[in-house]
Amino acid sequence: MSSHILVLGGTTEARELAAVLAARDGVRVTSSLAGRVTRPGALDGDVRVGGFGGAEGLASWLREHRVDALVDATHPFAEAITRNAARAAAATGVPVVVLRRPGWRPGPGDRWHPVDSPAAAAELLPRLGRRVFLTTGRLDLAAFAHLADTHFVVRSVEPPEPPMPPDTRVVLARGPFTVTGEKELLRAHRVDVLVTKDSGGAATAAKLAAARELGLPVVVVRRPPLPPELTAVPDVTAVLEHLGRAVLPTPSGPRGGGAADTCP
Ligand code: NAP
Helix, strand or coil: CCEEEEEECCCHHHHHHHHHHHCCECEEEEEEECCCCCCCCCCCCEEEECCCCHHHHHHHHHHHCCCCEEEECCCCCCHHHHHHHHHHHHHHCCCEEEECCCCCCCCCCCEEEEECCHHHHHHHHHHCCCEEEECCCHHHHHHHCCCCCCEEEEEECCCCCCCCCCCEEEEECCCCCCHHHHHHHHHHCCCCEEEEECCCCCCCCHHHHHHHHHCCEEEEECCCCCCCCCCEECCHHHHHHHHHHHHCCECCCCCCCCCCCCCC
8 A cells, every 4th residue: 555645836845845755665646736837847746736625625635535644835925725734634634744945044234124914015115115126926916016106027937917016027937046147137127125025945045145245125025924733844854754654654765856936
């Protein structure tokens, strides 16, 4: 009998975890994607796409597909699916662990302004600059839509939809990005302030180094808190340790590598 692991994905780490699990004997892995991105890239193991229909739908899926362990490897700002994972795990008794990459930390020379939400970032922005590089993801643009006197450069994997600020230039791109490339972008658009979520990870960290080198302020949206009943670990190795031999009967070496998140 093989163990069935459901990985809630949409991140680089989820992709890495799927590759490692798919390489193990006695393990079947299914990755779940929300379906927000039209070309999400290849994943090892089985893949399902689309919402489950809330916590109850996820619980039903866990039962129907005889899932032995659930790994929430979604983005740190994907609050609803993480809440649903906690509820579905509690309802079914399926063990759950959250794979959450560490957040970014400011270093010497950084001019960071931490805030609790995109709305708070929008409130702060007019005091910091008029030409903004906005990398919070296309679903958070509505919070900035009322800022008519500010020019926004919005980077997104997929084209954003209204509501968005009236003076918006869209740059479609998917990480990883380089510090040199990010500095070029900031200079080319004469950006004077950067807005980002504290997504963490290497693929999109170059913009922070670029802002530091150019002396630009950065508005950093803090992560939402995890539901208290969930345990978070920082990387794929820690997930494997957490799941343990009961769920992962036959250890073997990892294979494959990562790609960038489905958001910038
Ligand atoms: P969210 O607000 O937490 O989730 C909204 C709904 O989307 C959930 O209730 C669920 O629908 C469905 N969903 C989300 N993730 C899913 C998954 N992995 N598999 C199946 N259904 C999923 O999520 P979000 O912030 O819109 O993010 C959507 C996806 O994009 C996530 O998988 C996340 O990892 C990825 N992502 C998000 C961000 C970000 O900044 N939020 C950045 C990069 C990547 P039902 O209730 O119907 O099950």
